[in-house]
Amino acid sequence: MGAPAAPLAFSQPADAKTLEQGLELTPRFNADGLLAAVATHADTGEVLMLAWMNAEALRLTLQTREAHYFSRSRAALWRKGETSGQIQSVVEIRIDCDQDAVWLKVRPAGDGGACHTGARSCFYRIIEDGALRRAD
Amino acid sequence: MGAPAAPLAFSQPADAKTLEQGLELTPRFNADGLLAAVATHADTGEVLMLAWMNAEALRLTLQTREAHYFSRSRAALWRKGETSGQIQSVVEIRIDCDQDAVWLKVRPAGDGGACHTGARSCFYRIIEDGALRRAD
Numbered sequence: 001m002g003a004p005a006a007p008l009a010f011s012q013p014a015d016a017k018t019l020e021q022g023l024e025l026t027p028r029f030n031a032d033g034l035l036a037a038v039a040t041h042a043d044t045g046e047v048l049m050l051a052w053m054n055a056e057a058l059r060l061t062l063q064t065r066e067a068h069y070f071s072r073s074r075a076a077l078w079r080k081g082e083t084s085g086q087i088q089s090v091v092e093i094r095i096d097c098d099q100d101a102v103w104l105k106v107r108p109a110g111d112g113g114a115c116h117t118g119a120r121s122c123f124y125r126i127i128e129d130g131a132l133r134r135a136d
Numbered sequence: 137m138g139a140p141a142a143p144l145a146f147s148q149p150a151d152a153k154t155l156e157q158g159l160e161l162t163p164r165f166n167a168d169g170l171l172a173a174v175a176t177h178a179d180t181g182e183v184l185m186l187a188w189m190n191a192e193a194l195r196l197t198l199q200t201r202e203a204h205y206f207s208r209s210r211a212a213l214w215r216k217g218e219t220s221g222q223i224q225s226v227v228e229i230r231i232d233c234d235q236d237a238v239w240l241k242v243r244p245a246g247d248g249g250a251c252h253t254g255a256r257s258c259f260y261r262i263i264e265d266g267a268l269r270r271a272d
Contacts, residue, residue: 020253023261023268036186038174045181047230050172050237062263094183094259095268097251101186103259115233117156122232123239125159127198132159135230 010055013099020097027058028100034070035100039114041121042091042105048114049122051080053102065090067104085110146191149235156233163194164236170206171236175250177257178227178241184250185258187216189238201226203240221246 013019013026029035034052041048051069053061056077060068067088071078081087088106095102113120125132149155149162165171170188177184187205189197192213196204203224207214217223224242231238249256261268 023270025263025266025268036172038183038186040176040181040183045176047174047176047183047239050174050232050239062266093263094271095261095263096186096258097253097255097260098258101259102263103183103186117233119233122234123230123237124233125231127161127229127231127238130161130198132161132231134159 010058019099025095026099027055027095027102028098029055030100032072034072035102037067037069037102037104039067039088039104039106042107046121047123048106048108048120051078058102061090061093061104067106080114081108081110084116086112086114088114146194155235161231162235163191163231163238164234165191166236168208170208171238173203173205173238173240175203175224175240175242178243182257183259184242184244184256187214194238197226197229197240203242216250217244217246220252222248222250224250 010027018024019026027035033054037051037053039048040046052072054070057068057070067080067090069078069080087109090104090106092105093102108114115122124135126135146163155162163171169190173187173189175184176182188208190206193204193206203216203226205214205216223245226240226242228241229238244250251258260271262271
């Protein structure tokens with residue numbers, strides 16, 4: 001093994017215009033130190049899940065090209081798929097205008113899904129007439 | 137004009153299994169009374185934006201089939217496109233396993249975009265080698 005990758009340092013944006021239209025990565029974590037992360041399937045475009053990243057999860061995702069999140073319920077870093085096998089290879093990662101959310105295009109390994117319920121996507125229920133129905 | 141639509145009452149889930157696998161809409165708003173909302177373009181699948189909804193925004197979105205959000209910066213209900221013309225017609229709305237995030241498939245009116253920077257999507261920058269580049 002080589003030397004570990006140098007840690008990615010995240011800095012503060014100079015101003016609102018730089019934040020929203022510049023080319024510097026200056027992620028804005030919320031009061032809990034988190035930003036929202038949307039994962040879509042790189043091939044189908046389907047939204048698989050919405051989760052959270054702290055700075056360490058974002059750094060690890062960028063450095064390893066495997067999605068890492070922060071589990072709010074367990075209050076711990078979470079390498080997606082570590083137990084389920086649903087490792088997410090990151091094909092592309094984008095950040096939004098105010099840099100408080102990221103969009104990951106991923107390919108899930110294992111059974112190809114992302115949800116612990118067994119559904120492929122966490123968003124497997126459609127809201128209709130005030131109730132839910134399964135999409136599949 | 138007819139009578140206003142009856143307000144949608146959101147109830148609490150009976151238990152975790154009902155929450156995650158049942159067919160009752162029991163949205164879980166966070167401590168600030170919000171849930172995350174991801175909007176994708178109904179035709180291209182592109183992720184357009186990530187925003188927030190309070191109960192009123194979710195109700196109005198379901199009742200009018202136009203996306204309403206809650207602006208955290210203005211601390212106010214926000215009918216997307218009211219000033220920009222980028223009204224979002226909701227083609228489908230889904231909720232995730234633990235019912236704290238929704239996924240809207242929308243068709244934006246006006247110039248067809250969703251971002252106040254003039255980009256079509258708020259996620260118009262790709263993170264690469266620790267910096268950003270425009271996707272278009």
